[in-house]
Amino acid sequence: MNGVPDLKVGEVLREHRAITDEDIAAFADLVGDRGRHHLPEQGRAMAHGLFTASLATKIGGQLHFIARRMGFEFLRPVWSGDTITAEVTVRALSEVRSGTGVEFDIEIVNQDGETVLRGDSTGVIRH
Template identity: 75%
Template sequence: MSENRALDPKPDLKVGQVLRAERVVTDAAIAAFAELAGDRGRHHLPEEGRQAMAHGLFTASLATEVGGRIDYIARRMSWEFLRPVWSGDTISAEVTVRALSEVRAGTGVELTVEITNQHGEAVLRGESTGVVRH
């Protein structure tokens, strides 16, 4: 690795940095995701007296919002879905930069992810590796 090449594609991207995003889960957002993904399982559709359950990948997409901010291109993602997310929940993602390295295409990035609900309960944990191109 050349000592003159910066490993940080953006001045604020540092090992240990925590990036955050939050969203309120709505019936409309779950329905839109169901249409886009083609997953219209009953549990994802609101019925009178019952909340809709968000798709796991809809929940995980909160981490991709953070990735978009740093122009991250994922090469690998791994998710563990810990509890359901319901319409009306507020979910918060904490994406931690675990490692940075020089790779041919730019800066290699390793991330860990934890998404919690409004009660502070973890609903998803994961990790991802990818690149931020120079």
């Protein structure tokens, strides 16, 4: 496709991240969600769902992808100490007026191979 020569339908792009207490606290400060399950006085902190989802947006940023729609289903909690992997699959590519239309399927799994998030996104990579 013009402007996206290396992207192919069916291609899977991956990113990994180890989740730390410091990451969760920084995200809580950034967005203002300081729920006690995210910042407990004792025990492990639960990562924000949108923090978990942001791993997929890292892939979008590498592609200069402009999202028009995102949908997420949060299936399991992600805890401090977990390592998660985003798998973003190119579902469709099309020519649109402003560039290349892209549809992605998203799955994020934890270190045990359990799916913690499933979703999708549509948008454009501008030429």
